[in-house]
Amino acid sequence: MKLPNLIKNDSYLEPFTSIIIDRLQTAKDKEQEILRGQSLSDFAQGHKWYGLHREKNQWVIRDWAPNATEIYLIGEFNNWQELPEYAFNFTGSGNWELRLSQEKMSHGDLFAFSIYWEGGQGKRIPAWANRVVQDDYTKIFNAQVWAPEKEFKWKHSKFQRSAEAPLIYEAHIGMAGEDARVHTYNEFRTNILPRIQQAGYNTIQLMAIPEHPYYGSFGYHVSSFFAPSSRFGTPEELKQLVDEAHGMGILVIIDLVHSHAVKNEVEGLGKYDGTRWQFFHDGPKGEHPAWDSYCFNYGKTEVIHFLLSNIRYWLEDFRFDGFRFDGVTSMLYFDHGLGKAFTCYDDYFNAGLDQEAFSYFIMANRLIHEINPNALSIAEEMSGLPGLATSYNDGGLGFDYRMAMGVPDFWIKLIKEVSDEKWDVGNIFYELTSKRMDEKVVSYAESHDQALVGDKTIIFRLIDKEMYFSMRKDQPNLAVERGIALHKMIRLATLSCAGGAYLNFMGNEFGHPEWIDFPREGNNWSYAHTRRLWSLEDNKELKYCWLSDFDREMIAMAKKDKLIETPEVNWVHDHKENEVLAYTRGKYLFVFNFHPTQSLVDYGIPLEASKYKIVLNTDEDRFGGQNRIDNQLIYGTHPSGDANSQHYLLLYLPARTALVLKKQGK
Incomplete structure (x- = not known):
C-alpha cells in the first residue's frame, strides 16, 4: 500500500506509518473476506431476507439464531400458542424459516417469537422487526405485522443534497411540542418543519428514531434497530415527514447507535438465542462499564451484516440523507476512551485501538457513499483520532465530518471559570479554529448534551434564575442584558469559525429556559421538562424573540455568500x-x-x-x-x-x- 495522504499532510504521523498502513490493509482484507466478490450494497441487504415478508401470496419469516433448538411464531392470530403449524424449520448456518398462507396473519396483528435453546426458553421480539409497539396499559412490547395495502408514494423522490454546508437543526420528535406529553411525527411535520425552514437551517438531525424501550434514554439504548419508534406514529408518517422536509430543500439525518445495545432480552437483542455472544462480546468486553449496555462484536460477519443492512435500510426505505454515528470513541478503543485525555499521538497508535471496529467504520462509510454519494456521515468522537474524517483513499475512516466536541466544552469552561474581564480573545480564536486541515468538523456552541438535567445551557449559565423574572422587554435587568449580548456573540463566533458545518439544538436558538428531564422515577414520571415552549419565542413582548431573530439573520448571512464553504478563517x-x-x-x-x-x-x-x-x-x-x-x-x-x-x-x-x-x- 502506498503512503497515504493522511501521513503526507502531517509529518507528525510519520513515526506511525507502519501502524496506519497495517490498519488500513487489515480493514481491506476484512472487507474482501466478508464480501467474497460482492459489492457492499449487495452484501448489506439482510433486511430484505430476514424478518417478515410477503412472497408469492404467502408470509415468509426468517431469522438467524444459531443457538436455538426450536422457534415458534406466537401472536394474536393463534392466541399466543406454540402450535406445530407455526414452528420454524432449521435451514442451516443458524438460519430458521417459516412459511404461512396469507390468511394466517393480517396487517396490524401483534406477534413475537418463542425461542428455545438448550436449558431455556424466552419470548423475543424479532431482531429484524420493522414495527414494534408497546401496550399502553401492560407496557409489554410486541412486533406488529406492518403491511399496509397502499405503498407510500414519495412526492420528492428526486431530492438531492445541495452544495451548501450543513446547517444542522438537532431535534427530538417526542419533545418538540409544548404539551407535557409525547409528540408525534405528524405534529413535527406540521408545526416544527415550517419553523426550521423559516429559521434557515438546511439539515435536520433527528434523535431517538430507532425503537428504544426507555423514553428517557434519549434513544441511545436501542432495542429494535429496524423499527422506527412507534411512540411517535407510523412508519408512513415518518416517511411523510422526510418527504415534506425534502420538498423544503431540507436534508434529514438520524442518530445511528451502532456502538451498543440495550440489555433487555424480550424487546432487545440481549441473549436473543440464549447466548450473549450471538451479537455481542462475551465477558467484560461485551458490557459497557458506563452505559449499562451490551457492546457488539464487530469481528463477526453476521454482526457486520446486521449493522450494514441497518444502514442500507434507513437510507433506502426511509430515504434519510445520512447519519450522525453515536459513541464512536467508545467503539474505537478497548477502554471506550473513558478517563483518557488523548494528549499525544502515542495514545492513538498503541494497542488500545479496536481494529474490528476500525474496519467496520471503513465499511460503513464506504457503504453509505456507495448507496448515496451525497449522504452525510458524521462521527460523534472525542479522542481526535487522526484520519477519522478523511477519506479511505487518503488513509482515513471515511466520515465526512466529526463533531467538534471540544468547542461546547470550551465555552462552558470559559463561562464557569473565567470572569468576563479576563477572557482571552486570542485563545477563543484558537479554540474555535483548531482542527486538522484535512478534516471537516461540525461546530456548535451547545447541543442536547448541555440541555440535559444536571447540566446547563449557555443562556442559563449566563442569566440563571433571572430568566424566570426578567424576560419581559419592559423589565430592565443587567444580568439578562449580559446574557443576551454574550449568547449572540458566542453563537456568531462559533458559526463564523465553523470548520465545515454548524449545529444547533432545537429551542437553543431563542434561549429556551427549561432543561430537559425525561419522565423517570425521580421526577414522578413527569413530562413537564420534555417539551419546547415555542410560545416564548412567538411572544413579541418577551426577549426570547430577540435571540431567534438574530439567529435567523446570522444563518441567512452564512448562507448568502457560502460563508462556511469558504475554508480559510x-x-x-x-x-x-x-x-x-x-x-x-x-x-x-x-x-x-x-x-x-x-x-x-x-x-x-x-x-x-x-x-x-x-x-x-x-x-x-x-x-x-x-x-x-x-x-x-x-x-x-x-x-x-x-x-x-x-x-x-x-x-x-x-x-x-x-x-x-x-x-x-x-
Missing part, C-alpha cells in the same frame, strides 16, 4: 486587555468586543486598503441591543502614514458587541 487582530478580536472569512470581516464595560471609539483594525459595510450587528435594538452603531455607513480604511503605510479600519466598538462587515467591491 484568517486571523487579523486580537488584543487581550481590550478583549477585541478580528478575523476574516471570504468577503466578511468579524469584529468582537467581548469587554463587559469598555466601549472603544475609532478602534483601528489593520487591513489592506478597502471599504466595508455592516451586514450584521449584535447591538441592533431588534436583537436586544442598544442601537449605538450606524449600519448605513460605508467604512473605508485609513493609512497610518503615507499611502503605502498600514491601513486601519476605524470602528466604534461598544462593549459586548460584535459586527459583521462585508467587503465592498472586488
Whole structure:
C-alpha cells in the first residue's frame, strides 16, 4: 500500500506509518473476506431476507439464531400458542424459516417469537422487526405485522443534497411540542418543519428514531434497530415527514447507535438465542462499564451484516440523507476512551485501538457513499483520532465530518471559570479554529448534551434564575442584558469559525429556559421538562424573540455568500486587555468586543486598503441591543502614514458587541 495522504499532510504521523498502513490493509482484507466478490450494497441487504415478508401470496419469516433448538411464531392470530403449524424449520448456518398462507396473519396483528435453546426458553421480539409497539396499559412490547395495502408514494423522490454546508437543526420528535406529553411525527411535520425552514437551517438531525424501550434514554439504548419508534406514529408518517422536509430543500439525518445495545432480552437483542455472544462480546468486553449496555462484536460477519443492512435500510426505505454515528470513541478503543485525555499521538497508535471496529467504520462509510454519494456521515468522537474524517483513499475512516466536541466544552469552561474581564480573545480564536486541515468538523456552541438535567445551557449559565423574572422587554435587568449580548456573540463566533458545518439544538436558538428531564422515577414520571415552549419565542413582548431573530439573520448571512464553504478563517487582530478580536472569512470581516464595560471609539483594525459595510450587528435594538452603531455607513480604511503605510479600519466598538462587515467591491 502506498503512503497515504493522511501521513503526507502531517509529518507528525510519520513515526506511525507502519501502524496506519497495517490498519488500513487489515480493514481491506476484512472487507474482501466478508464480501467474497460482492459489492457492499449487495452484501448489506439482510433486511430484505430476514424478518417478515410477503412472497408469492404467502408470509415468509426468517431469522438467524444459531443457538436455538426450536422457534415458534406466537401472536394474536393463534392466541399466543406454540402450535406445530407455526414452528420454524432449521435451514442451516443458524438460519430458521417459516412459511404461512396469507390468511394466517393480517396487517396490524401483534406477534413475537418463542425461542428455545438448550436449558431455556424466552419470548423475543424479532431482531429484524420493522414495527414494534408497546401496550399502553401492560407496557409489554410486541412486533406488529406492518403491511399496509397502499405503498407510500414519495412526492420528492428526486431530492438531492445541495452544495451548501450543513446547517444542522438537532431535534427530538417526542419533545418538540409544548404539551407535557409525547409528540408525534405528524405534529413535527406540521408545526416544527415550517419553523426550521423559516429559521434557515438546511439539515435536520433527528434523535431517538430507532425503537428504544426507555423514553428517557434519549434513544441511545436501542432495542429494535429496524423499527422506527412507534411512540411517535407510523412508519408512513415518518416517511411523510422526510418527504415534506425534502420538498423544503431540507436534508434529514438520524442518530445511528451502532456502538451498543440495550440489555433487555424480550424487546432487545440481549441473549436473543440464549447466548450473549450471538451479537455481542462475551465477558467484560461485551458490557459497557458506563452505559449499562451490551457492546457488539464487530469481528463477526453476521454482526457486520446486521449493522450494514441497518444502514442500507434507513437510507433506502426511509430515504434519510445520512447519519450522525453515536459513541464512536467508545467503539474505537478497548477502554471506550473513558478517563483518557488523548494528549499525544502515542495514545492513538498503541494497542488500545479496536481494529474490528476500525474496519467496520471503513465499511460503513464506504457503504453509505456507495448507496448515496451525497449522504452525510458524521462521527460523534472525542479522542481526535487522526484520519477519522478523511477519506479511505487518503488513509482515513471515511466520515465526512466529526463533531467538534471540544468547542461546547470550551465555552462552558470559559463561562464557569473565567470572569468576563479576563477572557482571552486570542485563545477563543484558537479554540474555535483548531482542527486538522484535512478534516471537516461540525461546530456548535451547545447541543442536547448541555440541555440535559444536571447540566446547563449557555443562556442559563449566563442569566440563571433571572430568566424566570426578567424576560419581559419592559423589565430592565443587567444580568439578562449580559446574557443576551454574550449568547449572540458566542453563537456568531462559533458559526463564523465553523470548520465545515454548524449545529444547533432545537429551542437553543431563542434561549429556551427549561432543561430537559425525561419522565423517570425521580421526577414522578413527569413530562413537564420534555417539551419546547415555542410560545416564548412567538411572544413579541418577551426577549426570547430577540435571540431567534438574530439567529435567523446570522444563518441567512452564512448562507448568502457560502460563508462556511469558504475554508480559510484568517486571523487579523486580537488584543487581550481590550478583549477585541478580528478575523476574516471570504468577503466578511468579524469584529468582537467581548469587554463587559469598555466601549472603544475609532478602534483601528489593520487591513489592506478597502471599504466595508455592516451586514450584521449584535447591538441592533431588534436583537436586544442598544442601537449605538450606524449600519448605513460605508467604512473605508485609513493609512497610518503615507499611502503605502498600514491601513486601519476605524470602528466604534461598544462593549459586548460584535459586527459583521462585508467587503465592498472586488
